[in-house]
Amino acid sequence: MNFLDNIFFALLLAIGIGYFTINVKKLIRNINLGRDVNRSDNSSERWKNMTMVALGQSKMVKRPIAGFLHIIVYVGFVIINIEVIEIIIDGLFGTHRVLSFMGVFYDILIGSFEILAFLVLVAVIVFWIRRNVTKLARFTSSDLKGKPKNDANYILYFEMVLMSLFLLMNAADLHLQNLGIGHYNQAGSFPISQFIAPIFNGMSESLVVVIERIAWWLHIIGILIFLNYLYFSKHLHILLAFPNTYFADLNAKGKLDNLESVTNEVKLMMDPTADPFAAPANPDAVPAKFGASDVQDLNWVQLLNAYSCTECGRCTSSCPANQTGKKLSPRKIMMDTRDRLEEVGKNIDLNKGVFVEDGKSLLNDYITTEELWACTSCNACVEECPINISPLSIIIDMRRYLVMEQSAAPTELNNVMTNIENNGAPWQYNQMDRLNWANEE
Amino acid sequence: MSENLIVPTMAEMMAQGKQPDVLFWVGCAGSFDDRAKKITKAFVKILNRANVSFAVLGTEESCTGDPAKRAGNEFLFQMQAMTNIEVMNAYEVKRIVTACPHCFNTLKNEYPELGGKYEVLHHTEFIKALLNEGKLAIEGGQFKGKRITFHDPCYLGRANNTYEAPRELIQKLDAELVEMKRSRANGLCCGAGGAQMFKEPEKGNKDINIERTEDALETQPEIIAAGCPFCNTMLTDGIKHKEKEASVKVLDVAELIANAQDL
Numbered sequence: 001m002n003f004l005d006n007i008f009f010a011l012l013l014a015i016g017i018g019y020f021t022i023n024v025k026k027l028i029r030n031i032n033l034g035r036d037v038n039r040s041d042n043s044s045e046r047w048k049n050m051t052m053v054a055l056g057q058s059k060m061v062k063r064p065i066a067g068f069l070h071i072i073v074y075v076g077f078v079i080i081n082i083e084v085i086e087i088i089i090d091g092l093f094g095t096h097r098v099l100s101f102m103g104v105f106y107d108i109l110i111g112s113f114e115i116l117a118f119l120v121l122v123a124v125i126v127f128w129i130r131r132n133v134t135k136l137a138r139f140t141s142s143d144l145k146g147k148p149k150n151d152a153n154y155i156l157y158f159e160m161v162l163m164s165l166f167l168l169m170n171a172a173d174l175h176l177q178n179l180g181i182g183h184y185n186q187a188g189s190f191p192i193s194q195f196i197a198p199i200f201n202g203m204s205e206s207l208v209v210v211i212e213r214i215a216w217w218l219h220i221i222g223i224l225i226f227l228n229y230l231y232f233s234k235h236l237h238i239l240l241a242f243p244n245t246y247f248a249d250l251n252a253k254g255k256l257d258n259l260e261s262v263t264n265e266v267k268l269m270m271d272p273t274a275d276p277f278a279a280p281a282n283p284d285a286v287p288a289k290f291g292a293s294d295v296q297d298l299n300w301v302q303l304l305n306a307y308s309c310t311e312c313g314r315c316t317s318s319c320p321a322n323q324t325g326k327k328l329s330p331r332k333i334m335m336d337t338r339d340r341l342e343e344v345g346k347n348i349d350l351n352k353g354v355f356v357e358d359g360k361s362l363l364n365d366y367i368t369t370e371e372l373w374a375c376t377s378c379n380a381c382v383e384e385c386p387i388n389i390s391p392l393s394i395i396i397d398m399r400r401y402l403v404m405e406q407s408a409a410p411t412e413l414n415n416v417m418t419n420i421e422n423n424g425a426p427w428q429y430n431q432m433d434r435l436n437w438a439n440e441e
Numbered sequence: 442m443s444e445n446l447i448v449p450t451m452a453e454m455m456a457q458g459k460q461p462d463v464l465f466w467v468g469c470a471g472s473f474d475d476r477a478k479k480i481t482k483a484f485v486k487i488l489n490r491a492n493v494s495f496a497v498l499g500t501e502e503s504c505t506g507d508p509a510k511r512a513g514n515e516f517l518f519q520m521q522a523m524t525n526i527e528v529m530n531a532y533e534v535k536r537i538v539t540a541c542p543h544c545f546n547t548l549k550n551e552y553p554e555l556g557g558k559y560e561v562l563h564h565t566e567f568i569k570a571l572l573n574e575g576k577l578a579i580e581g582g583q584f585k586g587k588r589i590t591f592h593d594p595c596y597l598g599r600a601n602n603t604y605e606a607p608r609e610l611i612q613k614l615d616a617e618l619v620e621m622k623r624s625r626a627n628g629l630c631c632g633a634g635g636a637q638m639f640k641e642p643e644k645g646n647k648d649i650n651i652e653r654t655e656d657a658l659e660t661q662p663e664i665i666a667a668g669c670p671f672c673n674t675m676l677t678d679g680i681k682h683k684e685k686e687a688s689v690k691v692l693d694v695a696e697l698i699a700n701a702q703d704l
Contacts, residue, residue, distance in 0.1 A: 251550065252546075252549075252550050252600060252601050252602070253599055253600045253601075254546035254549075254550055254596050254599075254600025254601050255546075255550035255551060255600075256510060256511070256551065258515070258519065258551060258554050258555060259515045259519075262515045262516055262519050263519055263555065265516070266516065266519040266520055266523055267523070269520070270520070270523055270524075290515065291513065291515075318627070320629055320630040320632060320649045320652065320653075321643070321645070321649070323629075323647075323649075323652060324632075324642075324645045324646065324647040324648065324649050324651075324652055325644075325645035325646030325647055326642070326643045326644065326645040327643065327644070327645075328643070370643055370644070373640070373643055374642070374643040374645075375635050376595070376630045376632060376633070376634040376635045376637045376649065377511050377595075377634045377635030377636075378595040378599065378630035378634050378635070379595055379599040379600055380595075380599065380627075380629070380630065382599075383599050383626050383627075396511070396513065398513075399511075399512060399513030400513040400514075400515055401513070402513055403512060403513035403514045404513065404514065404515060404516060409512055409513065409514075410640050410641075412639055412640040412641065413508075413512045413636055413639060413640055415639075416508055416509075416512070416636065416639040416640075417509055417512065417514050417517055420504045420506070420508070420509055420517060420521065421517060421520075424469075424502075424503030424504050424521070425469040425472070425473060425503075425504050426469055426504060426508050426638075426639055427469065427473055427474075429472075429473045431500055431503060432500050433473075433500075434467070434472045434473075434499060434500050434502055435448070435450070435472070435497065435499035435500055436472075437467075437471075437472060437473075437478040437481055437482065438446055438448040438485075438497075440478070
């Protein structure tokens, strides 16, 4: 009998991990659709960033309430998952609490899991209240309508259910341990579930065993479902926050990259000895277009950013354009990038590994020019992001496409650019008058 | 106020076989905008008072390309950058000081890769160094005890992590420095960055400079200190909009220092 359980468990585990692996491969393929950018430099600073920002949550606590609650859930998640190791061994080999040989240490572990599970439950309930009852502005804005709002709530429900199942399982286990039934040997300490255990008083032993088993199975099945839900959810950040902070831009925030392709052309233009008809040294190096109109024109770090975004909206809530009623929402820039990237990925899946033109693009179909032209490039969004995502870099790349490929800048900016070109200033003043101020009264 | 500004150009200095210690990059606003020209002059007065060996490029200076780059015109930006770099390298410029955070950011961060490697300072950092080196002494003068709030320019603050120099200068005036609810890394943009200065804002329900002016007015300041000619314009407009010109002045940190010394 038990043997069947073990096979079923192994099968479930294989399916759960297998499907997740397939999606991780898809994720990596999609991220690699982006242009190359070198982020292999300065590894010590990158490790430091990852340790501080992702592991250490240093930017989360800038908003203390959300930061504190998030640390509880984060620490709870990491620590309680140690328990999954035991669950997997028990499930595969039909043992019960196989790690209990560790004695006192095991008691401490289980005890701390329980306390954390309880704290996580409380934190997640507060999170749910912030989203659905007190309705924080950044959780109710229009870019979260529909799927993203549901996604956020599903994650919270998942966590509530998983933590409850964990505590229920322990409570039933404790009850059976106290009765000295079968293989329910005395192991672990149960600072929280001891208060739940009394509900089993008066129930038949077999019923409590069934409840314990159901809670145990649902808990591990829930974990596997949750694992596989990640790819389809903003919750992917629990994994991607780490590479995302590692590969983040290390330069001063004010620095925009200088397009190398443009540098080559400008040098050619300014060098009187250059031969304009000479064959380019490396013809493949000429980019198909300047700037970005679709996800493939962005670099892979920007695409990784999009998958890592957990839609917390700190960027949008600090964006001066958004606060003053403009259409721009940096969070939406990231969500749109991910949605479009997923669409492109599915297109590739359907067409045997090649992208077939679908008449759509990130620009216009997802992100409008009105959003792009509302940005003041103030870097508030970049500063706020708890995992160092840069919505600004995407906005600038898309402006580059609009201006350099489509000449589609707002009229006033076209005038500014003409002035800069003609007289070296954004206004129509003669460059020869540039020092007049020194002699004016 | 007597205006005896000594403003040598790089060309004049070179003709005399001299090399100034620092190039003062005036910028387009500082050269042409009537309000910003006052900031330029205030800073020159400080340079003159401290006997700083400096020069300007004058008619050889051209837009750094910042608004073009942020508007998406990388071509124009790099053309401007390379032209400017050629001029500055010909003069063997090593150090640059500027009163415009946009020029500051571009010169400091975006020029090096294109061949323009200089030590670039914001004028507040430069003035602070003059004080530290004992080349300049300041007293509070007319600003003693005044409530002054400082608006962080995005391109000085968040973009380049420079928050303290302007504040230290204000404190040196024995003024009462009051912080807005959003300051330093959390400072709100004035609304001018990213080439917004030169266009109408997109559709919304408020102008950003009004939002920021309200932040400033909440501190009940007598003076709003700025460190950027564009922020200055935006906040001055905001104050006019709120009809507070009579009670609140918007002044650049360089103007505070120069005025305090009656320069």
